[in-house]
Amino acid sequence: MRSALILRLLLAQVVALTTIAVAPDAAAAACWPDRVNNGASYFAGTGRTPSAFPRGVRSNIEVYEPYTFRSSEVTAWTMLHRGGTKWSQVGWWQNDDGFLNETRWNFIQWTDANGNYFTRFYSPSTIGSSPKYQVMYDTMRVEWSWSVNGVILHAAPAHWRPETVQIQGETHTRADQMPGGYNARVTMKESHFIVDGGSTWLFINTAAGVTDSTIHGANKVNAEWYEIWDRACSA
Amino acid sequence: MLSLKVTGRRYTVTALLGCVLLMMSGPGIAAPSQYDSVLLTEEDLKAHGLNLQAVSGKDSPAVSAEDAAATAQSILGIAARPADTFRILASAMPGLTPQTAWLVLFEGGALPPSRGPAGSENEFKPRYTGVLIDDRSGKLVYWFEGGSVSP
Numbered sequence: 265m266r267s268a269l270i271l272r273l274l275l276a277q278v279v280a281l282t283t284i285a286v287a288p289d290a291a292a293a294a295c296w297p298d299r300v301n302n303g304a305s306y307f308a309g310t311g312r313t314p315s316a317f318p319r320g321v322r323s324n325i326e327v328y329e330p331y332t333f334r335s336s337e338v339t340a341w342t343m344l345h346r347g348g349t350k351w352s353q354v355g356w357w358q359n360d361d362g363f364l365n366e367t368r369w370n371f372i373q374w375t376d377a378n379g380n381y382f383t384r385f386y387s388p389s390t391i392g393s394s395p396k397y398q399v400m401y402d403t404m405r406v407e408w409s410w411s412v413n414g415v416i417l418h419a420a421p422a423h424w425r426p427e428t429v430q431i432q433g434e435t436h437t438r439a440d441q442m443p444g445g446y447n448a449r450v451t452m453k454e455s456h457f458i459v460d461g462g463s464t465w466l467f468i469n470t471a472a473g474v475t476d477s478t479i480h481g482a483n484k485v486n487a488e489w490y491e492i493w494d495r496a497c498s499a
Numbered sequence: 500m501l502s503l504k505v506t507g508r509r510y511t512v513t514a515l516l517g518c519v520l521l522m523m524s525g526p527g528i529a530a531p532s533q534y535d536s537v538l539l540t541e542e543d544l545k546a547h548g549l550n551l552q553a554v555s556g557k558d559s560p561a562v563s564a565e566d567a568a569a570t571a572q573s574i575l576g577i578a579a580r581p582a583d584t585f586r587i588l589a590s591a592m593p594g595l596t597p598q599t600a601w602l603v604l605f606e607g608g609a610l611p612p613s614r615g616p617a618g619s620e621n622e623f624k625p626r627y628t629g630v631l632i633d634d635r636s637g638k639l640v641y642w643f644e645g646g647s648v649s650p
């Protein structure tokens with residue numbers, strides 16, 4: 265009798281520990297989307313190819329703490345680019361170390377014309393804040409510069425000229441949460457671009473879009489305000 | 500200065516160069532006078548926007564190269580030994596006065612935070628990870644990565 269009771273207690277502990285081990289840590293994530301990992305990249309936001317070469321893009325992107333699958337990462341950023349391997353961007357980044365420990369940074373990333381990429385990491389912005397993430401292409405100095413809230417993080421030589429602007433949230437598996445929930449959408453306000461020879465920042469004013477509309481959402485609130493979210497999450 | 504920590508990132512370290520070059524100007528320690536990393540050349544550093552300046556004549560570092568390397572490993576959350584360690588002059592951000600720092604270099608790294616523009620499908624080969632440690636305070640200035648990208 266006594267040994268049966270001990271066995272039941274031990275089994276109860278094993279069940280409890282097993283349950284704790286497989287459930288996501290709710291305190292560390294806004295929402296667990298409960299989707300299978302597939303290792304594919306997903307985007308939500310907007311982009312535009314202006315009629316004149318762009319020389320700058322900016323947006324006040326809300327810093328969010330999404331659920332990040334093991335060893336994956338979630339980002340949100342502004343970007344100038346010229347096709348698949350030529351881009352220059354700044355944004356926030358959240359990474360999982362493989363043990364459900366999340367670390368966050370602001371980051372910049374760019375490529376040259378020879379197939380090399382460069383990434384730098386800086387202290388993160390506060391969750392819930394909406395810093396202005398801005399990328400500039402200086403046509404005279406032929407140089408990139410990246411800033412957060414007007415503070416220039418870095419400047420480096422540019423080796424190609426941008427044609428397109430993008431403002432996106434990005435995940436690297438279906439199992440990640442796209443930043444935001446349908447009742448707490450991540451905002452991208454004051455989304456503007458400026459063209460070569462222009463002196464005025466212009467509204468992006470293009471349609472919002474997502475890679476997979478069955479799991480993510482994106483909405484254009486007005487010409488300069490966008491929002492993105494994960495359909496599996498309310499907050 | 501930053502004192503934040505990255506823990507446990509995946510790394511695709513493929514091999515160690517097996518050679519740690521130290522440039523220290525403390526008493527009793529040999530001091531190579533030139534930056535000559537094979538992993539990350541001076542041209543590579545310029546592409547990163549990091550233009551080297553001479554450190555000769557600067558005060559001796561308060562932090563040793565070994566301690567800087569240990570800090571770098573802790574920040575990155577890795578156990579791999581550095582491929583190279585050099586003392587350089589660097590600015591944390593444009594416009595700031597250059598400061599002496601330890602540049603700790605590791606071969607390889609994790610995949611970059613972003614895979615590029617929406618709609619692109621790129622392949623990445625991380626080649627190096629660098630960490631700049633203030634040689635007076637021992638704190639992180641910034642860290643960086645790089646490699647090759649192809650469609």
